[in-house]
Amino acid sequence: MVTDTQTGPSGRRPLTLLIAAPRGFCAGVDRAITIVERAIAKYGAPVYVRHEIVHNKFVVDGLREQGAIFVEELDEVPDDRPVVFSAHGVPKVVPQNAESRGLDFLDATCPLVSKVHRQAERQMDAGRHIAFIGHKGHPEVIGTFGQVPDGTMTLIETVEDAEAFVPPADANGLAFLTQTTLSVDDTAQIMAVLQRRFPDIVAPKGEDICYATSNRQAAVKAIAERAQAVLVIGAPNSSNSLRLVEVAERGGARAMLIQRAAEIPIDWLDGIDTLGLTAGASAPEVLVREVVNALAQHFDVREEQVKTAEETVAFKLPRGLEAA
Numbered sequence: 001m002v003t004d005t006q007t008g009p010s011g012r013r014p015l016t017l018l019i020a021a022p023r024g025f026c027a028g029v030d031r032a033i034t035i036v037e038r039a040i041a042k043y044g045a046p047v048y049v050r051h052e053i054v055h056n057k058f059v060v061d062g063l064r065e066q067g068a069i070f071v072e073e074l075d076e077v078p079d080d081r082p083v084v085f086s087a088h089g090v091p092k093v094v095p096q097n098a099e100s101r102g103l104d105f106l107d108a109t110c111p112l113v114s115k116v117h118r119q120a121e122r123q124m125d126a127g128r129h130i131a132f133i134g135h136k137g138h139p140e141v142i143g144t145f146g147q148v149p150d151g152t153m154t155l156i157e158t159v160e161d162a163e164a165f166v167p168p169a170d171a172n173g174l175a176f177l178t179q180t181t182l183s184v185d186d187t188a189q190i191m192a193v194l195q196r197r198f199p200d201i202v203a204p205k206g207e208d209i210c211y212a213t214s215n216r217q218a219a220v221k222a223i224a225e226r227a228q229a230v231l232v233i234g235a236p237n238s239s240n241s242l243r244l245v246e247v248a249e250r251g252g253a254r255a256m257l258i259q260r261a262a263e264i265p266i267d268w269l270d271g272i273d274t275l276g277l278t279a280g281a282s283a284p285e286v287l288v289r290e291v292v293n294a295l296a297q298h299f300d301v302r303e304e305q306v307k308t309a310e311e312t313v314a315f316k317l318p319r320g321l322e323a324a
C-alpha cells in the first residue's frame, strides 16, 4: 500500500521514472530468438532448443507457444527433429555429437561468445594456460571451458581466487579471458591482481565483456546516481541482469530484480519519488512497457529517458535462415 499522501491532480502520488538507455535486448539475443522463429518457419514445429535460448521466461514461453521444445541435453532431442543451441554457447562436444547423430542443428551462440571460444583455442595452441574470469556453473562458462581440453583453464571468480591462483608448472606462459556478461568494475579488479602477479599474462584482444553488458551497466549507473530505487527487469538466472542490480546498488540506490509487472513491490516504493528502470539483455521491451503501465496505475508517472550510448550492432543470421 502506498502511504505517502502527497498527490498530483490525478489523485496519485507523483513519480519521476528514469528509464535507462540502452536497456533490454542486445544484438546476440535478437539474433538467437530470430533463429528459433525462422527454424520453426523453415522446418515446422517442433524445433528443439538446447537450454533456454536466452534466460527469460516470457521469451521462452512465447517460443514454446510457437512450437519450440526446450531441453537441457542433446540426448532429449529425437533423431528426426532440428535443434538450436542457445545464445550462451555450448561445449565443442555438443555439435560433434549432433553431427555424429546426423541431426540438423543451428548454432545461436552469440558471435561475441564465439569470439571468446576462438581466443581460448588460440591461447591453448600457443601452449598458454588460461585464467578464465567468470561464474561457476553458468552455461557460457561451461561452453567456453568445453572449447579446450580439461586442465587448460582455471576458473577465477573473485579477487581472492586471483590472489591464490597457481599456474601449472608446465604452462608455456599465461593468458586470461572473461565471460561476456560480468561486472565491468569487479572484472577490472580481478584483472589488476592477475596483471600485478603475472606481468607477462596475455590479455584478450579487445574486451571480452561485450558492448551490451558494459553499455547497460553504464546506463544503470547514470540512473542510480539520481534515483532512490531502481527496478531491473530480468530473470534470476540472467547473469547480466543480476549485474545491473549490483551496479545500481553500488551507485547508491536500492535495487530489485523483477520478472514482470506483477512483481512490482509497491510497498517498497513508499517514500520514493525518483525511480530508475532498466532491463537485462534478455528482457523484451514489451515487459518494460508493462511495468511502466502498471506503475501508472499507482503513481502520476513522469517518464524520462536517460541515454548514455547509442547501439547499432546487428549480427547476421546463419546461412539458410536469412529469409525463411
Ligand code: 10G
Binding pocket: 028, 029, 053, 054, 055, 056, 087, 088, 110, 113, 140, 180, 181, 237, 238, 239, 240, 241, 280, 281, 282
Ligand atoms: O546474462 P546471461 O549470460 O545469464 O544470459 P541472458 O540470456 O540473460 O542474456 C543474454 C546473454 C547471453 C546470451 C550470454 S552472452
Ligand code: SF4
Binding pocket: 026, 027, 028, 029, 087, 110, 111, 112, 113, 180, 181, 210, 211, 212, 213, 240, 281
Ligand atoms: Fe552477445 Fe553480449 Fe548479448 Fe551476450 S550479452 S548475447 S555476448 S551481445
